[in-house]
Amino acid sequence: MKNILYTAIYSFNEIKNSKIFYSFLVFALVLIFGSYFVSQTSFISQGRIMVDFSIFAITIFNIFIGIFIGSSIVYDDIEKKSIFLSITRPVKRTEYLIGRFMGLTAAIIFSTIIMMFIFYLVLLIMHKYVIPFPIRSVGRAPLHTKTFLTLYLLPQSLLIQALFIIIESVFIAVVALFFSLITSKALASIFTILVFFIGNVSSRMNTLVMPAKKIINGKEIIVHRANYVLTAAVHLIYSVLPNFSIFNISSEVSYKISISSEAILYGIIYGLSYTILLFVISSLLFARRDIS
Amino acid sequence: MIKLKNVTKYFRVGFFGIKKDAVKNLSLNIDKGKITGFFGPNGAGKSTTIKMIVGLIHPSSGSVEINGYDSQDYRARLNLGYLPENPSFPRGIKGIDIVKYYSKLLNKKIDKNSINEVLKLAGIFYARNIHVHKYSKGMTQRLALAVSILGDPEILIFDEPLSGLDPIGRKEFKDIIFKLKEKKKTIFFSSHVLADSKELCDKIAVLVGGRLIKDESISVLEEDAYNYLQTKTNDTDVTENGAEMSDYNTPLEVYLYDLMLKNKRN
Numbered sequence: 001m002k003n004i005l006y007t008a009i010y011s012f013n014e015i016k017n018s019k020i021f022y023s024f025l026v027f028a029l030v031l032i033f034g035s036y037f038v039s040q041t042s043f044i045s046q047g048r049i050m051v052d053f054s055i056f057a058i059t060i061f062n063i064f065i066g067i068f069i070g071s072s073i074v075y076d077d078i079e080k081k082s083i084f085l086s087i088t089r090p091v092k093r094t095e096y097l098i099g100r101f102m103g104l105t106a107a108i109i110f111s112t113i114i115m116m117f118i119f120y121l122v123l124l125i126m127h128k129y130v131i132p133f134p135i136r137s138v139g140r141a142p143l144h145t146k147t148f149l150t151l152y153l154l155p156q157s158l159l160i161q162a163l164f165i166i167i168e169s170v171f172i173a174v175v176a177l178f179f180s181l182i183t184s185k186a187l188a189s190i191f192t193i194l195v196f197f198i199g200n201v202s203s204r205m206n207t208l209v210m211p212a213k214k215i216i217n218g219k220e221i222i223v224h225r226a227n228y229v230l231t232a233a234v235h236l237i238y239s240v241l242p243n244f245s246i247f248n249i250s251s252e253v254s255y256k257i258s259i260s261s262e263a264i265l266y267g268i269i270y271g272l273s274y275t276i277l278l279f280v281i282s283s284l285l286f287a288r289r290d291i292s
Numbered sequence: 293m294i295k296l297k298n299v300t301k302y303f304r305v306g307f308f309g310i311k312k313d314a315v316k317n318l319s320l321n322i323d324k325g326k327i328t329g330f331f332g333p334n335g336a337g338k339s340t341t342i343k344m345i346v347g348l349i350h351p352s353s354g355s356v357e358i359n360g361y362d363s364q365d366y367r368a369r370l371n372l373g374y375l376p377e378n379p380s381f382p383r384g385i386k387g388i389d390i391v392k393y394y395s396k397l398l399n400k401k402i403d404k405n406s407i408n409e410v411l412k413l414a415g416i417f418y419a420r421n422i423h424v425h426k427y428s429k430g431m432t433q434r435l436a437l438a439v440s441i442l443g444d445p446e447i448l449i450f451d452e453p454l455s456g457l458d459p460i461g462r463k464e465f466k467d468i469i470f471k472l473k474e475k476k477k478t479i480f481f482s483s484h485v486l487a488d489s490k491e492l493c494d495k496i497a498v499l500v501g502g503r504l505i506k507d508e509s510i511s512v513l514e515e516d517a518y519n520y521l522q523t524k525t526n527d528t529d530v531t532e533n534g535a536e537m538s539d540y541n542t543p544l545e546v547y548l549y550d551l552m553l554k555n556k557r558n
């Protein structure tokens with residue numbers, strides 16, 4: 001446990017000092033501020049445009065952190081040979097791997113919190129999407145109650161979106177880590193981007209190849225059926241590769257719809273179980289690997 | 293005590309994954325409390341052997357044990373310090389923080405004093421607050437040395453510890469080894485500088501082309517060397533192959549050189 005903790009802290013510091021992490025963080029912050037100007041181009045629903053734009057920025061940059069740091073966190077350590085000194089201590093390889101990955105997870109949480117905080121400030125300035133929550137001093141007579149502080153809270157869906165961004169990025173990071181253990185760093189990034197892309201469109205593709213049905217005279221009639229091979233292929237991809245679209249709830253956020261607790265739980269369990277599974281496979285691969 | 297038994301290691305190279313032996317059927321015992329020098333030409337398999345001892349590489353066949361634990365078991369490394377060849381560290385971290393981090397990974401409590409002590413011993417204390425990517429090669433080597441002797445381990449494995457060090461550094465490092473020797477540590481170090489052999493080692497193992505061709509104590513080797521030189525000077529074609537006495541100062545060095553040369557040809 002102690003070894004995991006120290007490795008995690010060390011990796012977190014290493015990531016925090018890396019140029020790639022900074023640049024992604026700065027990019028995201030620029031985009032969040034930029035979303036204010038983008039929203040000014042519209043007369044209506046400025047808040048919605050802002051939210052859409054900013055959530056996109058926060059998501060994509062955390063995904064980038066997941067992909068690029070996930071594929072290099074162990075790969076570079078091997079490549080630069082700095083791993084030689086850490087795993088020749090009395091540490092299990094699994095402990096090292098968990099520690100490294102925890103450091104990356106901490107970095108993703110850290111960057112999401114910073115981005116969300118900046119986003120919150122922008123929303124606060126624009127007075128959009130924040131829910132006033134006055135704190136009143138409790139007096140005897142109702143007339144004498146005075147608001148001495150108003151807190152502004154973020155809507156539930158926005159907070160859940162932040163949580164989902166973290167889960168999704170960590171998930172992506174473990175995919176990248178897994179690929180980086182079996183191929184090169186560049187290929188690992190490319191494969192991960194592919195998995196992410198397919199994982200985002202696969203559910204939509206899947207509904208597209210479903211047979212189109214019509215109800216005529218109370219009977220269900222299939223009016224169009226896609227090519228069998230194509231259907232099978234899309235179904236296979238849909239069921240084997242992870243589905244990332246469930247983590248994207250930006251439309252709910254922009255329409256201020258609350259997320260049901262089932263959906264939240266489903267997202268958490270789905271993301272975590274996939275992550276743990278892939279991590280265990282990576283760990284088995286890593287334990288058997290020659291490091292030289 | 294480290295025991296290598298019939299260890300073979302091959303790497304798969306190229307597109308078709310053709311097997312290429314790096315170490316062949318190596319059996320070697322590294323004695324407790326002694327200094328063993330591990331000599332051999334470039335590509336002989338010294339680093340590969342060392343990496344198998346410290347558990348970085350899995351032997352293709354055979355076994356490596358440290359104090360009764362298989363080298364893959366983390367308990368084999370409870371009391372082991374390793375200095376890799378061409379060590380390196382992650383960017384953006386200060387020397388002192390690196391040493392602190394590695395001290396946390398030991399199963400021992402290590403206080404600030406002993407961290408400063410190893411830094412001083414390795415001669416890198418003055419640069420402890422500099423980021424390691426700004427270190428020179430020799431400074432990095434010294435920092436890695438500090439990390440490896442942290443926690444006063446019983447077994448020390450050094451892969452080419454003298455490379456990258458200036459003459460003063462070499463002298464200092466040899467002094468460190470002598471100090472460790474007084475403390476009865478088990479030391480195994482690789483080198484291709486034959487001049488290091490007699491000064492430092494109790495025993496010498498010679499590896500050529502993945503095969504162990506000698507594993508003897510210094511006194512036995514010196515006797516062999518003496519006898520060898522006797523017959524050699526009687527030979528006529530001395531200068532054609534073999535080392536000149538001017539290149540190498542001691543009979544032992546000449547003997548080892550010729551031994552490697554002869555086996556490399558075969």
Ligand SMILES: Nc1ncnc2c1ncn2[C@@H]1O[C@H](COP(=O)(O)OP(=O)(O)OP(=O)(O)O)[C@@H](O)[C@H]1O
Binds near residue numbers: 313
């Ligand atoms: N990861 C690897 N993949 C393929 N071949 C390897 C690998 N590591 C080492 N080898 C091969 O194994 C052989 C032994 O290499 P090794 O690094 O052990 O030599 P060495 O004795 O340490 O040499 P040097 O004195 O130059 O450090 C070499 O032929 C090398 O090409």
Ligand SMILES: [Mg+2]
Binds near residue numbers: 338339340377451
């Ligand atoms: Mg070597």
